[in-house]
Amino acid sequence: MRGTEKKPILRVKDGERLEKFLNHLKERFEVEVVEDPELRPTPALRIGNIFYHGIPQHLEAQAFEEILKIAGDAKDEPAEVEIKIFTTPTCRFCKKAVVAAAKLIASKGGLRLRIYDATEFNELAAQYDVTAVPKIVVNDVLFIEAQTTERGYEKLLRRALEHLMEHAQT
Numbered sequence: 001m002r003g004t005e006k007k008p009i010l011r012v013k014d015g016e017r018l019e020k021f022l023n024h025l026k027e028r029f030e031v032e033v034v035e036d037p038e039l040r041p042t043p044a045l046r047i048g049n050i051f052y053h054g055i056p057q058h059l060e061a062q063a064f065e066e067i068l069k070i071a072g073d074a075k076d077e078p079a080e081v082e083i084k085i086f087t088t089p090t091c092r093f094c095k096k097a098v099v100a101a102a103k104l105i106a107s108k109g110g111l112r113l114r115i116y117d118a119t120e121f122n123e124l125a126a127q128y129d130v131t132a133v134p135k136i137v138v139n140d141v142l143f144i145e146a147q148t149t150e151r152g153y154e155k156l157l158r159r160a161l162e163h164l165m166e167h168a169q170t
Helices: 015-028 059-071 094-107 122-127 150-169
Strands: 009-013 032-035 044-047 050-053 081-087 111-117 135-138 142-145
Touching: 009 015, 015 032, 015 059, 044 059, 050 059, 059 094, 081 094, 081 150, 094 111, 094 150, 135 150, 142 150
Parallel strands: 009 032, 050 111, 081 111
Antiparallel strands: 009 044, 044 050, 081 135, 135 142
């Protein structure tokens, strides 16, 4: 990062439980960590309109590092569409889904991404009938369960957004 660029702001809640992960991130990225009492459920991390609920471990940690690269300068903005992705630390397809969604969020306004570790938030996962991961939920009305490539997830998410827009007009 050049000296004139602003550090990305990483908002956290329950930083004590996230301390090991945050220390790892600080070794690899120049980030400003700010406690955010509004983040729920906890533990949680936030960059712009991308939220991660849980403690990133294993493949989830790799996915979060990709999110930092993609959305490091993301801004907080109002969102008309919320995408939820349920993941687990060892899911090899989850990183692809999360990265595809983060790229979409970074390229398009009006979207919010919430990533949940289904092992940490098992009651919420049960509410959404998560039996396999990644499970993608768009505005609580469209559900995607697939194991594909990052490009495949990007196509599925774009189609879901198009579908929402078509039905919003009718």
